Amino acid sequence: MFRLSDLQAHNSENDCWIAIHGNVYDVKFENITKFLHIHPGGKAILLQHAGSDATPAFADVHPAELLDEYLSSDETLGTLDPEFASAITGDSLSSRSANPAPPLHTILSLSEMENLALKRLSQKAVSYYASGTDDERTKFANETIFKSILLRPRIFIDCTNCSLEASVLGTTVGLPIFISPAAMAKLAHPSGEAGIASACSSFNTLQIISKNASISVSDIVAAGPNAVFAWQLYVLKDLRATERTLAQIKKIRQIKFIVLTLDAPFPGKREADERFKAAEAMAQTSTPPVWGTDAGLTWTKTLPWLRKHTDLPIILKGIQTHEDAYLAAQHPEVSGVILSNHGGRALDTAPTAIQVLMEIRRFCPQVLEEIEVFVDGGVKRGTDVVKALALGARGVGIGRAALYGLAVGGSAGVLRTLKILADEVATAMRLLGVERVDQLGLHHINTTALNRLLYDGPLGLGEINSGMRGKL
Secondary structure, eight states, rough: OHHHHHHHHHHHHHHEEETTEEEEEESSSSTSSSHHHHOOOOHHHHHHTTTTTOHHHHHHHHTHHHHHHHHHGOOOOOEOOHHHHHHGBBEEEEEEEOOOOOGGOOOOHHHHHHHHHHHHOOOOHHHHHHSSSTTTTTHHHHHHHHGGGGEEOOOSOOSOOOOOEEETTTTSSOOEEEEEOOSOOGGGGGHHHHHHHHHHHHHHEEEOOOTTOOOEEEEEEEHHHHHHHHHHOBBBHHHHHHHHHHHHHHTTTTTEEEEESSSSSOOOOOHHHHHHHHHHHHHHHSOOOOBBSSSSHHHHHHHHHHHHHHSSSSEEEEOOOOOHHHHHHHOTTTEEEOOOOGGGGGGGOOOHHHHHHHHHHOOOTTTTEEEEEEEEOOOHHHHHHHHHHEEEEESSSHHHHHHEEEEEEEEHHHHHHHHHHHHHHHHHHHHHSSSSSGGOGGEEEEEEGGGSSSSSOOOOHHHHHHHHHHHH
């Protein structure tokens, strides 16, 4: 067990240690710890906390179980004597704003919730949550695209009843709205992803738990007894670490689906986030951020491998063309896809999910019958949800909106966010003359204004079919 004098002596040898959750790691020797070089936030933030107990900073964004996934017991120098831990504790990475929030029932829109959240969140949280890639054209297009679709209300239709129940791969949910995977929710509120789960439980709706959640999966699902859960998968370069995690997820019966994220095999250039990290590390760097995911995934290699390690339905997140949606439908391992551009955080000027959905309708509409198609990104109003459903989506995801609700009011803030959307969806459905979400269709919308924005290149599905026959 290390005492303060032991650690000071260790530092005098030009080595560098860091303590996390009672264990002491040598962050200078590569053969002692891999975490320094695979940490998604880069090595600088770890070195910033060298020579201290970094547990508060670590716990602000990561669950303790993350260490077990990446490191084994023989990669520690030893354990830290609790008597001396308080003397060397580092500062927390995030700060909570003292700006008071108004009563939640007075917040009437997601935009209002976002504006309040941005005043309360720490600079670190804002730079991470709100940032998009490059000029953020795709991030903003995700929102503005919905405004180009017009609704076509009908009259003299009994709209007394309205049910928002929907189905996700055979599982009934209370809303056609799900929570997209968004990392490090504890930056918004101490309850983190558990606070989101509690709100989802009230609506019996779906939460996709981020691979980089700040709370353990078991604690998250325990907080949402009536919620439906899926788990986001990133395939790491260390394939065995991914397989170990899949084995752990398999034991959690509340997890109903695996969501393999594919739209960010490498990080986009999110300048606000990079600028904060550079300032935090007190050193500007031109090198790309560290990225621990495997960039070598393929249809014929990855899907069979994943099927060997899970018997849960597989959803592919990050489809951005009709060709890839068509390919997904050709693979029996795939049950559904989420059309997403990673919230505008991967490739800037990539198409919005709505554009991709319209591409599918134009070039390969059979995909909508063969697998379930969901959209994610840019939703600010219940009318946005209705428009996506009318185009054929089975459900619509929100990511940042849930984090902003969490920042304003914890779990109750997320509940308010979902309530605002649910009420707006119900109002729009009643005015359109439908009482169930599965009654929404193309006759309820006018998308003419978007025709010029759709892909008009070669179809190419014949070449895809020829290639597939040689591989399957």
